[in-house]
Amino acid sequence: MAVFGLDPGLVAVIFVILAVIVISVLLSFFPIMLWISALASGVRVGIITLFAMRLRRVVPSRIVNPLIKATKAGLGLSINQLESHFLAGGNVDRVVNALIAAQRANIPLPFERAAAIDLAGRDVLQAVQMSVNPKVIETPIVSAVAKDGIEVKVRARVTVRANIDRLVGGAGEDTIIARIGEGIVSTVGSSNSHKDVLENPDKISRTVLEKGLDAGTAFEILSIDIADVDVGKNIGAHLQTEQAEADKKIAQAKAEERRAMAVAQEQENKAKVVEMEARVVESESQVPLAMAEALRSGKLGVMDYLNMKNIEADTSMRSSLGDSTDPKNK
Structure with missing residues (x-):
């Protein structure tokens, strides 16, 4: 029997397609x-x-x-x-x-x-697993200087366990590593000699572990083990060398300043001598004028003038006789 003039086979195919679509929609929602x-x-x-x-x-x-x-x-x-x-x-x-x-x-x-x-x-799953199986965190190389000025390089391994109660709001691994580095620097810095650190590296572990560095973090520190300790540069000697070089430069600068002041003072003295010589020359140039004026005004007689010339000649002769550098006296 045909429906709407369609072939029965075609109608069956349409019904099947519609049924599949309806079932697919239902299965997608249900x-x-x-x-x-x-x-x-x-x-x-x-x-x-x-x-x-x-x-x-x-x-x-x-x-x-x-x-x-x-x-x-x-x-x-x-x-x-x-x-x-x-x-x-x-x-x-x-x-x-x-x-x-x-x-x-x-x-x-x-x-x-x-x-x-x-x-x-x-x-949270990793946190639970870390609570059962603790995690080992290896710190980077921490450089510290003992009291004798020798650099000590330390690398540590920290065994931590997750603290479930402090996972919300607790600090992470970076804080643990930073605190461990701070503890290593403090411990090495308080040692009198780098040899003490090399002989007793466990001193670092004990000192750092006693500080309670896991406070406020999401972890509980179980142990701190020193993995490697190396001797670095002689920082104290290097600093002393730099200080000596700086003192040398300061001393050189002060010496140069004193030399410049001495040169300036010498130049000033020479200028004063030249000025005095100029004044003497100027004064000597006034003597003939004064004598001429005295002769014109009658204040100085001819005999007085001749006596003065004799005295000057006698003085000049005595000066030449007393000068050992004069070839005539040899």
């Missing part, structure tokens, strides 16, 4: 296989709940599969807890795995704390 898998695992979840997850843009498999694992492990979690954590941006599967690992290791870890750790950006 995850039947996931619901059956949950029921087979003993997880009571309604098909309407799974449909509501679709409407809330929650992937049902990311909730139901972890819930199946939690139920099998006897954790007693609810679907609302897992869904709220998923909507908050958390990794539900990782949280459930961490809870199962903590239960097996007999570590008290409630779901709320695990969810808070996961939302804080930390790997």
Whole structure:
């Protein structure tokens, strides 16, 4: 019998296609296989709940599969807890795995704390694993100087265990490494000689470990082992050499300053001598004028003038006789 004048075979194909489309749409909104898998695992979840997850843009498999694992492990979690954590941006599967690992290791870890750790950006599963199997952190080479001025290079290995209670808000590995480096510098710096550090490297471990460097961090320090100790440069001698070089330059600068002052003083004295000689010459040039004026005015007689010339000649002769450098006196 034809429907709307169509061939019965064609009508059957259309019905099959429509049925497949309807079933596909229903299965996309109603995850039947996931619901059956949950029921087979003993997880009571309604098909309407799974449909509501679709409407809330929650992937049902990311909730139901972890819930199946939690139920099998006897954790007693609810679907609302897992869904709220998923909507908050958390990794539900990782949280459930961490809870199962903590239960097996007999570590008290409630779901709320695990969810808070996961939302804080930390790997809660790795934290649980680190609580069971401590992690070894190797510090970079730390350079410190003993009191004798010798540089000592130290590298340490720190064994830490995650502290579940301080994972939220606790400092990370970088803080541990920085504090260990500070402790090494302080311990080496308080040593009288670098030989004391080389002879007793465990002194560094004991001193640093006693300071409680894990306070406020997400880890608990179990041990600090010195992996390597090397002797570096003689920092004290290097500093003394630089200080001596600086003192030398300062002394040279001061000597140059004194020399310049001496040269300036010498030039000033020469200028004064030249000035005095000029004044003497000027004064001597006034003598003939004064004598001429005295002769004109009658204050000086001719005989007085001749007597003065005789005295000058006698004085000049006596000076020449007393001069040992004069060739005539030899």
